Amino acid sequence: MAKRKRTQNASVPDERTQNTLLPQKKHYRQRAHANPFSDHTLDYPSAPEHIDWAADHFPAFSGTGKTPEFADVGCGFGGLLITLAPLFPDTLMLGMEIRVQVTQYVQDRITALRATSSVASTSTLTPTAYQNVSVVRANAMKFLPNYFSKHSLSSLFFLFPDPHFKSRKHKARIISPTLLAEYAYVMRPGGIVYTITDVRDLHDWMRSHLDAFPLFESVDEETLRLEGKGPILDAVYTSTEEGKKVERNKGEKWLACFRRIEATRRN
Template sequence: MGRRALPKIDQTLDLSRHFYKVETLPAPWDPVAIFGREAPLEIELGSGKGLFLQNAAMGTPERNFLGVEVAYKYAKFIGHRLAKRGITNAIAVHGDGLKMFREQVPDASLAAVHVYFPDPWWKARHHKRRVMNESFLEDVVRTLQPGGKLHFWTDVKDYFDSALELIAQVTPLVGPLAVPEREAEHDLDFRTHFERRTRLHGEPVYRSEFVKQ
């Protein structure tokens, strides 16, 4: 399912507190400089329109959330979404999330990593471009704290099966743990817009959770 056009954003809204580029993140890594406080940090790779960031940040205000999105207009839209609602514990970052994990995120610094509905790269010769690859999974293990979690959801059964097989082969993560589907309480009570669209079309969503011991 392709992406739909984004709603227009208020160009006068100050996004400086909610929208960064990967290259403008503090170096060395310093979440306190971004969020203004110490708190468990969760990162979402590929944030789309930012529904997860919005709902997760509002639902768990005791945690900080960083969402990285490679598409500039989507990352900026997420920043606008967060700023418009005055959400202070979540930010949107534009750039290469794999590179950010590899070069900027320190060891044992994350409470969770979220990967929801990544591009499946359907053609076999393009599978090497998939986010759930060995290098990224090594960075997930490296950056998660003990007890930290990896959440991976997709609507593509082949991708789900191959990713779970790779996780078992190259990481010590415990799982997959079952993630039951729950009924949505309202129209936007879904993990992401992709989950909403998939479920409204009556199609299955494959969910998994892993834990670092």
């Protein structure tokens, strides 16, 4: 009997090879949440201009002068970043995660995806797929302006953040009047803040604080989809571990999006 010829290019990794290269979460055990007020012994830049983004994070973009435009605060296992990276190949994206093992998982995941996609010549992915995404271990509540300069971000994501249910813990919530001033500083006018949660109380909290802040205005989902942001919204809903867990449990998701506006547009 004649042997069946292989139709797949030998240099293209099959699904089994890709699954072997990708890290497995079971090797990166970590608590679900971390106290943002604790001393986590973090290294952080003194200012955004002191970061060599090309050398340390995005070597494929060396010489372009590009800096991150999308930031996922509390990126978890990187689901949003990995989903958006091929959709916006020319946009640099940075995940910020405070937990050691989770950050390491995302770093290893990006490294593996870069390695497999670089040889996938017959794939729909480009040879530079996932070169536009990276992650840092950082406490965004303390050091966000150390990473991003004024008006540098076009999208800022807060997806299924820690709800901190107890009233005495509300000060640890990622949305607060003080922190909103920093978010407004790094967001460019017209940029969008995306929030989503399965906790109605937290949704109301985030929405009310953002709505009260003078440099943000609410924008509905329909408007954003008409503006071409449908792929981003779809990823916000479905790409994260928490989002998938909510779906499995048949829970409800609460979305709230806000646009950064010019200071003169609101009284």
